[in-house]
Amino acid sequence: MLHVIDHNSGASGDVLRAMFEARKQVFVDLLKWDVPVIGGTFEIDEFDDGHAAYLVLTDASGAHLASARLLKTVRPHILGTLFPALCEGAVPRAHDTREITRFCLDRRLKAHARRSARDRLVSGLAAYALDQGVRRYTAVAEQAWLKQIQAFGWTCRSLGAVQRYANADIAALLIDIDAETPARLAATGIWNAPDHPSLERAA
Known part of the structure; x- marks a missing residue:
């Protein structure tokens, strides 16, 4: 099941706790990111706020399978606050532009289930954008993950050159979302219609 959680959703605390715990297991335990951990269990930072x-x-x-956080680019966000130098021009900021962060695939998943969860989450991101009037996504990604994102089939471009930060090669990217995005994702085998009422209508 796909959960869409924001300040209006009346979110399930259990779903959020499972997500924050999975983020700690992936980003801290596996990838060794230097990010805050609450109570030794939950990865929560300053961008996990009411917005x-x-x-x-x-x-x-x-049980958590996959998740992503979306930040408003007119407010503090990862690219604009921490990595603006990744953009050759101005950091994209607009009310119809969101930043995808903490794209997390549960560490316990085997290869086939991992691919399925990834595709369902990417499809959910596209459907959410169409439902919410979001025209663009930005993101910061390591180089290997960047190449995967670009291969999904949606309209995607780099915002600047790959740069070295803390032993990782990272870059910023921009993803355009429009009515043709689901078909583009379907052409590469990614699209999987979201099982969420509002997103089913949008897509």
């Missing part, structure tokens, strides 16, 4: 939105994919039992 953030989340897409969280769970299985039938409520």
Whole structure:
């Protein structure tokens, strides 16, 4: 099931806790990011505030499968606050532009389930944008992940050259979303219609 969580959603605390715990297991335990951890269990930073939105994919039992955080680019966000030098020009900031951060695939997933969760979450991101009037996404990604994102089929371009930060090669990117995006994702085998009422209508 895909959960869309924001300040209007009446979010399930269990879903959020599972997401923050999964983020700690992936970004801190596996990838060794130097980011805050609450109580030794939950990865939560200063951008996890009342203005953030989340897409969280769970299985039938409520266990976390995949998730992503969406930040408003007219407010403090990862690219604009921490990595503006990744952009050759101005950092994209607009009310119809969101930043995708903390794209997290649960560490326990095997290859096939991991691919399925990834595709469902990417499809959810596209459908969410269409439902919410979001025309563009920005993101900061390591080079290997950047190449995957660019291969999904949606309209995507780099905002600047790859740069070295803390032993990782990272870059900023911009993804355009329009009515043709689901078809583009379907052409590469990514599209999987979201099982969320409002997003089903949007897509």
